[in-house]
Amino acid sequence: MSETKRQSYSQVEKERTFEKEFLPHIDSMYNFAYRLTFDEDDAKDLVQDTYLKAYRFIESFEKGTNAKAWLFRILKNSFINDFRKRSKEPSKVDYQEVESFYNSEDVDRTITTDLRVETVQDMIGDEISNALNSLDVDFRTVIILCDLEGFKYDEMAKILDIPIGTVRSRLHRARNLLKERLRDYAKKMGYKNS
Numbered sequence: 001m002s003e004t005k006r007q008s009y010s011q012v013e014k015e016r017t018f019e020k021e022f023l024p025h026i027d028s029m030y031n032f033a034y035r036l037t038f039d040e041d042d043a044k045d046l047v048q049d050t051y052l053k054a055y056r057f058i059e060s061f062e063k064g065t066n067a068k069a070w071l072f073r074i075l076k077n078s079f080i081n082d083f084r085k086r087s088k089e090p091s092k093v094d095y096q097e098v099e100s101f102y103n104s105e106d107v108d109r110t111i112t113t114d115l116r117v118e119t120v121q122d123m124i125g126d127e128i129s130n131a132l133n134s135l136d137v138d139f140r141t142v143i144i145l146c147d148l149e150g151f152k153y154d155e156m157a158k159i160l161d162i163p164i165g166t167v168r169s170r171l172h173r174a175r176n177l178l179k180e181r182l183r184d185y186a187k188k189m190g191y192k193n194s
Contacts, residue, residue, distance in 0.1 A: 006060065006078065007058075007059050007061065007062060007063060008059070009041060009058055009059060013056070014058050017061070017063070018054070018055055021061075022051065022054055022055075022067055022071060022127055024073055025067065026051075027048065028068065028072075028149060029047045029050060029051075029072070029075055030043055030044070030047050031047040031148075031149075032072060032075060032144060032145075033047050033050075033065040033075060033079070035132075035140070035144050035148075036076075036137065036140075036141070036144075037079070038080050038133065046075060046078055046079055046082070047075070049078050050071060050073075050074045050075040050078055052075055052131065053074050053078065054070075054071055061084065062072050066155060069151065069155045069158055071155075071157055072145070072149075072151070072159045073158060073159040073160075073161070076125045076141065076159055076160065081106065099126050105176045127182065127185040128182065128185075131178055131181040131182050131185075132178065134181060135174060135177055135178065135181075138170060138174075139170065139174035139177060139178075140174070142160070142167060142170045142176065143174050143175065144169070145159060145160075146171055153167050153168060153177065156171075
């Protein structure tokens with residue numbers, strides 16, 4: 001792994017770099033975070049954490065390089081670290097919330113078991129978002145980065161910290177999985193098998 005080149009920024013340069021280089025990508029950052037977490041609050045927290053880290057470690061950002069890719073890498077690493085931390089914690093149950101629900105009139109209503117699906121349905125269509133959300137996070141991430149965010153293979157390799165060959169093979173496999181999961185939907189919409 002190559003050593004990160006340290007930049008020297010004055011306070012004014014830090015603020016200018018943050019405002020001009022980092023802030024324009026906040027919507028893309030939120031969209032990526034949301035597609036990873038499926039939760040508005042978690043996505044906002046992840047973006048906030050990313051921008052705090054970006055400002056704190058701004059000396060690691062090399063002027064003239066791709067700020068968006070640098071931010072995406074921070075966000076992806078934060079997501080993975082948070083995911084690992086949460087997966088080691090025992091599940092938490094809010095018994096007050098459970099009791100309130102079962103005492104409410106909504107108890108007889110049918111509930112979707114995966115509420116994440118409902119939150120992204122309006123974004124890209126039910127079938128497509130369901131298929132994308134059903135992919136493993138590694139496959140979902142490469143599709144988001146390449147097909148939705150428009151990153152190049154070399155940028156994706158830096159963001160994901162994997163070789164370009166792995167990016168290509170993972171993307172190929174992810175697209176095939178997505179294609180397989182959307183086959184019936186495509187037939188219903190009138191597309192022929194190719």
